[in-house]
Amino acid sequence: MNEHHSLPLHLEGVCRSYRSGEETLHVLKGADLVLRPGEIVALVAPSGTGKSTLLHLAGLLEYPDGGRVVIDGVDAGRLNDTQRTEIRRDRIGFVYQFHHLLAEFTARENVILPQMIAGVSRRKAKTRADELLCAFGLEHRLDHLPGKLSGGEKQRVAIARALANRPRILLADEPTGNLDVQTSDTVFDALIAMVRDHGVAALIATHNMDLAVRMDRIVTLRDGKLHEVAPPRAETI
Numbered sequence: 001m002n003e004h005h006s007l008p009l010h011l012e013g014v015c016r017s018y019r020s021g022e023e024t025l026h027v028l029k030g031a032d033l034v035l036r037p038g039e040i041v042a043l044v045a046p047s048g049t050g051k052s053t054l055l056h057l058a059g060l061l062e063y064p065d066g067g068r069v070v071i072d073g074v075d076a077g078r079l080n081d082t083q084r085t086e087i088r089r090d091r092i093g094f095v096y097q098f099h100h101l102l103a104e105f106t107a108r109e110n111v112i113l114p115q116m117i118a119g120v121s122r123r124k125a126k127t128r129a130d131e132l133l134c135a136f137g138l139e140h141r142l143d144h145l146p147g148k149l150s151g152g153e154k155q156r157v158a159i160a161r162a163l164a165n166r167p168r169i170l171l172a173d174e175p176t177g178n179l180d181v182q183t184s185d186t187v188f189d190a191l192i193a194m195v196r197d198h199g200v201a202a203l204i205a206t207h208n209m210d211l212a213v214r215m216d217r218i219v220t221l222r223d224g225k226l227h228e229v230a231p232p233r234a235e236t237i
């Protein structure tokens with residue numbers, strides 16, 4: 001059995017460059033990361049250092065130029081597009097800075113849909129959607145369209161949607177980045193509680209150190225590599 005088995009996420013020497021005209025921008029130059037079951041890791045790094053790139057690679061939305069992305073012991077580089085889509089759908093949940101909810105569907109329907117796409121019956125999907133949304137304090141908003149929800153409510157629906165298929169991994173890119181401090185705290189509390197409750201491994205990019213220090217570990221990107229940040233030094237990032 002290989003040592004990566006049962007690790008939700010293992011990045012090994014991941015490289016990614018972008019070409020723009022004559023120039024090649026080497027964003028990731030051998031990034032390594034291990035995400036253990038149930039662990040919540042903060043990714044805190046300056047703008048433009050490659051946080052979104054890293055999350056997209058981890059979420060199988062992009063391909064690395066080098067290195068390996070291993071999900072649940074499976075080397076994603078060896079999978080075809082259909083298999084990658086299945087892993088993304090069944091094992092990975094995404095939360096973005098902007099909610100990306102479907103505007104013409106209600107909160108409940110937004111959480112039902114990904115489950116039905118994964119083959120869950122409408123009845124079961126509805127039960128789970130209601131459970132999740134109620135756990136996020138949205139029991140009075142189930143039938144609201146996103147346009148009728150506050151920013152914090154929309155983001156909580158987006159988190160519920162990301163958890164709907166019981167993913168092993170949650171990847172979040174500035175999940176509270178466009179919310180005020182108070183709302184950001186509330187949404188973050190809900191996010192952490194749910195992630196801990198479900199034993200999901202989470203990698204959460206944030207600029208907010210107050211939130212980052214509440215996670216299990218903090219990593220940062222420097223020179224295209226990931227580095228562990230010791231909590232006492234957190235404020236010096």
Ligand SMILES: Nc1ncnc2c1ncn2[C@@H]1O[C@H](COP(=O)(O)OP(=O)(O)OP(=O)(O)O)[C@@H](O)[C@H]1O
Pocket residue numbers: 018019020025027045046047048049050051052053054
């Ligand atoms: N598709 C692309 N084509 C060319 N360059 C890109 C592309 N995507 C990202 N980049 C560049 O790669 C670098 C890393 O981008 P990325 O979005 O991963 O950074 P980030 O750390 O998430 O930044 P922020 O905190 O501002 O969101 C940036 O310099 C960006 O301009």
